[in-house]
Amino acid sequence: MKQTITFELNGEELTADVKANWRLVDFLRDELDLTGTKEGCGTGDCGACTVLVDRRPVNSCLMLAVEAGGKEIITIEYLERNKELKQLAEAFLSHGAVQCGYCTPAMLLTTWAYLMENPDPEEDQLRKALAGNVCRCTGYQRIIEAALDYQNQKMGA
Ligand code: FES
Ligand code: FES
Known part of the structure; x- marks a missing residue:
């Protein structure tokens, strides 16, 4: 049986019918074709599936799609619309912080969320924020160098 939810996805309101047992990661990837969100462990340990829920990093393998109702969800595809997130991605590229790229969507979103809350981060705090x-x-x-360089440039340092 499906339930209708309405939520904000990457800046746009969306209404969708979701099954009660769908995980958010599967809903995003399989139903909405937002394949930038990756699945690694599927058990909440690797962080590869991170999306932002109300601007906070959440493992989408541990969240049900129905729980997205009424919330703001941001996936890595949002960088096509958001200049800051795109600039952070460019900093990752220019610093060689992207290799296989599997962790990168989640790493970018977690970093971006942290920097929004902590515009003047200490390196050790940033490392802790990315520990998951x-x-x-x-x-x-x-990755740390890219994030700090991006933030320094943003703050005009
Ligand atoms: S896939 Fe590893 S934490 Fe979700
Ligand atoms: S896991 Fe390959 S770049 Fe991070």
């Missing part, structure tokens, strides 16, 4: 996002390729240092 696993990257097997970069060693994290380039």
Whole structure:
């Protein structure tokens, strides 16, 4: 049986019928074709499936699609509409913080959410904020450098 939900997705209101047992990650990828959101572990451990729910990072493999009702959901596809998120992605690229790219959508969204709340971050705080996002390729240092460089440029430092 399906339930009708209305929510905001990447800046647009959307109404959809969802099954009670659908996970948000499957709804986004399989029903809405938003395949930028990746699934890694499926158990809440890797962070690859992170999306923003009301501007906070959430593992979409642990959230039901019905729970999106009334909320604001942001996926990595939002960077086509949002200049800041796009600039952060460009900083990742220019710093070599993207290698296989599997963790990158989640890493970008988690970083962006953190920087919105913490415009003057300390490096160790940023590392803690990203601790739930696993990257097997970069060693994290380039990701941190990209994020700090982006933020410094944004703040005019
Ligand atoms: S796929 Fe959701 S946390 Fe790993
Ligand atoms: S770039 Fe490959 S997992 Fe992060």
